[in-house]
Amino acid sequence: MNTKILMTGNEAIGEAAVRAGCDFYAGYPITPQNELTAYMAKRMPQEGRIFIQAESELAAISMLMGASASGKRVMTTSSSPGISLKQEGISYLAGAELPALIVNIMRGGPGLGNIAPSQSDYFQATKGGGHGDYHCIVLAPSSVQEGYDLVFLGFELADKYRLPTIILGDGMLGQMMEALELSAFSSQPSAGKKPWALTGCKARKPNIVKSFYMHEGGLEEFNKKLQKRYRQIEKQEQRFENSHLDDSDIVLVAYGSMARIARSAVDALRKKGKKAGLIRPVTLWPFPFDIFDNLLRKKKKIKFFVTEMSYGQMLEDVRLAVNGRAPVDFFGRSGGGIPTVEEILEKI
Amino acid sequence: MREEIICAGFGGQGIMLLGKVIAQAALKEDKYVTWIPSYGAAMRGGTAFCMVVVSDKEIASPYVDTPDTLFVFNQPSWDKFKAKVKSKGLALVNSTLVSEKNPPKNIKVASVPFTEMAVSLGNVRVANMVALGKYLKEKDMFKPKTVFEVFSEIAPKGKKGLIEINRKAIEEGFNR
Structure with a gap:
């Protein structure tokens, strides 16, 4: 049932x-x-x-x-x-x-x-x-x-x-x-x-909730905290999902709804015998930088392909993560346009 | 198995409900399913549609570019979607309101007066279920019994007559 x-x-x-x-x-x-x-x-x-x-x-x-x-x-x-x-x-x-x-x-x-x-x-x-x-x-x-x-x-x-x-x-x-x-x-x-x-300060010291720090150094101290x-x-909260990373030459990176279309593209590429994989960030902040680092340490020949329903916003974090160690390509549409599997395959 | 469906017609023809009934039936038969409505601004007399994907496997993209099956209930929908149906796909066309001149050659067109048949049954609003009956006959996706179970679950309480007429509509379409 x-x-x-x-x-x-x-x-x-x-x-x-x-x-x-x-x-x-x-x-x-x-x-x-x-x-x-x-x-x-x-x-x-x-x-x-x-x-x-x-x-x-x-x-x-x-x-x-x-x-x-x-x-x-x-x-x-x-x-x-x-x-x-x-x-x-x-x-x-x-x-x-x-x-x-x-x-x-x-x-x-x-x-x-x-x-x-x-x-x-x-x-x-x-x-x-x-x-x-x-x-x-x-x-x-x-x-x-x-x-x-x-x-x-x-x-x-x-x-x-x-x-x-x-x-x-x-x-x-x-x-x-x-x-x-x-x-x-x-x-x-x-x-x-x-x-x-x-919650009412009977029998305890009053709590103060505010975002205003006038005394000297107070705001800097707070910002440091x-x-x-x-x-x-x-360090602790990076989350992501991935597939086929062990044997990939090309790794698609996408999040949210777009990651589902990217996953269909990965399946289509694999059917054609291409070694494609997927990284899907679940936390966008903190961005999962570590998975890119780990992957690039193990693999020398690899390419990334970012796809978004925007003209390249997460793309900047992927470039930071890759830091020049591999090519990063991009395809995106915005304003109501949704990249299709066919379009992604064509650009790759 | 992966079946991609687009249901399209005027607002008020039960397009969204048709998609939802298919989705509920798919879930009942332990399949994966996604349903997306067109929720954008629409023009009176224009087209409303929904996309349904039914699959044995987890569904990656829920977006339907090229349907295996197209349900069309009005002329603008036919004009908009007919060329998108996959080769060897199926188009269920409401011939009461659509003239399907020059259909694409590589698809099967089942032209049935859904609206007219619904009117004969006594409720124009069951045209969508007449179409679903025809679909069940053509494609054998789910058992009609599963669809009847869905009716009992989603019909408002105290509206037994509603379940009955929808059931009849399915049967009419199925036996057509």
Whole structure:
């Protein structure tokens, strides 16, 4: 008996958040992630949790800041233009060391763009979309099941390192329906595990949550602390999936929905007798630099081929990882265009 | 086995639902399946479509460029997709609303008045299931029984008549 059910990526991410103990959701509708906000509107009250349709994206992210400061598990979701509006709040969350889960179901840009799938927010997500020296952990699911699973991980990492974590999906993933295996409700994090939270300071010293450091040297000291944490994350949290790396001459690199099309291209190349493999980064920050290093240490003759629904954003991290030790080629489309298997094969 | 399907027609002809019923039936028979709708801006009288992939193996790309099977319910959909059907592929064409003049030579065209048959059954909205019945006959992808089970699961409670007429629609299409 098949215990799996069919769900869209948007709905699966919503159900995962509910089951991962999300206490508070605030959002503002935008295509192609409307079903996610709608799903939370239905599900959160059923579980006695809080759902707010905010008056704007700015309000939604600011509400998250307040709810997170009180030690609650919080989430907001949007799509590209809406995520741009949230950047001020994301920077403030990073500055105040507040955990939060932010989902971006990317659509075409720049500007209001269109509602087609896209991956052109990679720079914004991984290089710090707001002001200041900060990073968000960025997770990139490539299936409905993985979208579901990464919500649990995203909340955990956000709490562990006290920073905003982003799930970077795209319109294809959000709209696509696939089989999904649901997991049990995980226990909610108790406020006791967040000793920094603002929970009422009876019988203890008051906690302060802020991102403002006026006294001399204070901000530099704080930044050093953040940087130390980021280096630790870079060491411990690199995640990726790969296939056929042991006998590959050419390695395709792609993430999210695009990695599925790249996987079809790898299968087609293998059928033709070409030794092709795939690296699919799951964490975009920290970028999985180590796998490239390990591979290049073992293999002298190898080529990389990056493909994205953008004009080459992750490409820059792959070039950094390869650092001139091997050729790196690229094919991408954007603004609603999705590279096809045929196009990829032609370019290779 | 990998079957790539595009269902296309006017908004309101049950295109998305047709794809979903196929997806649910595939899941019930323990196959891998993906379903993607066209969710872009659409024009009244234009085309809505969904892409379904059914496979024995895990599905890498869920995108369908060249379908094995094309369901078309209106003229714009036929004009848009007919040339994309794979060689030896199948096109199920709603002849009530589509004139399939000059079809591509290397595909099989099953031209059936889905809409007209649905109207005779008493509900124009089951044209999609008449087409599914014809498909089950042509391709033997799932047992009709599996599809009937899907109906019982997804029909709103207290709407037994709805299950019955959809069942009849499948049978009409199958026996055509």
